[in-house]
Amino acid sequence: MSGLAERHPVAPAFQGRPLPASVKIVEVGPRDGLQNEKETIPTDVKVEFIDRLSAAGLAYIEATSFVSPKWVPQLADGANVMGRIRRRPGVTYSQGPNLGTAAAAAAAAAIEPGSRPSSGFERALQAGVDEVAIFAAASEAFSRKNLNCSIQESLERFVEVADAAKAAGIPVRGYVSCAAGCPYSGRVEPAAAAAVARALWDMGCHEISLGDTIGVATPASVTAMFEAAAKEVPIEHLAAHMHDTYGQALANILAAIQLGVHVVDASVAGLGGCPYAKGASGNVATEDVVYMLSGLGISHGVDAAALADAGEFICAAIGRESQSRVARATRGARQGAAARRLEPEQ
Numbered sequence: 001m002s003g004l005a006e007r008h009p010v011a012p013a014f015q016g017r018p019l020p021a022s023v024k025i026v027e028v029g030p031r032d033g034l035q036n037e038k039e040t041i042p043t044d045v046k047v048e049f050i051d052r053l054s055a056a057g058l059a060y061i062e063a064t065s066f067v068s069p070k071w072v073p074q075l076a077d078g079a080n081v082m083g084r085i086r087r088r089p090g091v092t093y094s095q096g097p098n099l100g101t102a103a104a105a106a107a108a109a110a111i112e113p114g115s116r117p118s119s120g121f122e123r124a125l126q127a128g129v130d131e132v133a134i135f136a137a138a139s140e141a142f143s144r145k146n147l148n149c150s151i152q153e154s155l156e157r158f159v160e161v162a163d164a165a166k167a168a169g170i171p172v173r174g175y176v177s178c179a180a181g182c183p184y185s186g187r188v189e190p191a192a193a194a195a196v197a198r199a200l201w202d203m204g205c206h207e208i209s210l211g212d213t214i215g216v217a218t219p220a221s222v223t224a225m226f227e228a229a230a231k232e233v234p235i236e237h238l239a240a241h242m243h244d245t246y247g248q249a250l251a252n253i254l255a256a257i258q259l260g261v262h263v264v265d266a267s268v269a270g271l272g273g274c275p276y277a278k279g280a281s282g283n284v285a286t287e288d289v290v291y292m293l294s295g296l297g298i299s300h301g302v303d304a305a306a307l308a309d310a311g312e313f314i315c316a317a318i319g320r321e322s323q324s325r326v327a328r329a330t331r332g333a334r335q336g337a338a339a340r341r342l343e344p345e346q
C-alpha cells in the first residue's frame, strides 16, 4: 500500500552523503498527540491504539504521562492505560514529558504547590513505565512564560527526577523544546539549544530529542542546530522532533539523518496540533516518515499497512481528519479503486 517508496528502494545514501542503515522511530501519538484533545478519550480506545502501534512494529511508544489530572485531564488514566496494554517484548513504553500547553509544561515542572518534581516519576514507576522523560526549553522567554523560571532553574528542578530514575535503573530521555524557534522571542541560536542538550546529557539522559516545537526550522537551521549540539552530545544520542507547522518537517528530518541522527520522533496521523497556531499542523506524521525512510532504503521495522490501520482507528475514534499525507493519498487511491469497481461493465 505504500506505493512508490517501497517499490524503488535505493542504497542508504542520498546525494553522495551516507545515511544511517536504520532509524528508530519514537511514536509520540498517545501522549503528545492526544494530550490536548478536549473530549475525554475512553481508556479502551487508548489501550487499543497503543496495542495497534506496537503490533505495527513501533518499538518505542510514549504511552502517557503522569502529571496532575488538573493540568492534563486527558492523561488522568495513565496508570490504567499502562496496566491494560498488551506489552510486547522488546517494546519500550515510556512516560512522555508535557510540552504543548503552558499548563502542561508547568505541571511537568511540578510548580503545583505541595508537589515534588519526582512525584509524577514515582507514579510512573508504579505503573511500570520503561523510561521517563524530562525537558527544558532552549528559549529563555518560553521558559519564563511557561515554567515561570529561567532555563537554569527548570533544569535544576529535574535533577531530583534524574537521580531518582538513575537509582531505580530507569533510563531518562531529555527533550529540548523550542530548539530552533520560540513563539515569543523568535529565532533561537544553535548554541542555546546545544547548551540545554549538554545540560540534559550531563544530568544522565541517554538520549536528547531536539524539538522544533513551533515548526519554523528549515534544513539550514536544523543542520546548524544539530552540528552545534553534536559538539556537546555524541550525535548517536540525539533525536529529531520536528513539527510540520510550516511544511518543513520531512525536509528537516532528512537534513538531520544526513548528519547521522538516527532517532526520529513522530505521531501517527500527525496527531496533536500546534498550540501556538490554531488549526496548524503539529507533529510530523509517522506514516509520512515511514514512507520517506522506505524510499531512502533505511530500515525502520514498521509495517506500513498496520501503521495505516492504527492511524485510521484513532482518527475514527476521536473524530479527526488524518494529517498524514500518505494516509490521505492511500485512502484516496483506495476510494478511487472502489469507485471504479462500482462502474458498470461496458
Ligand SMILES: [Zn+2]
Residues within 6 Å of the ligand: 028, 032, 241, 243, 282, 283
Ligand atoms: Zn511534538
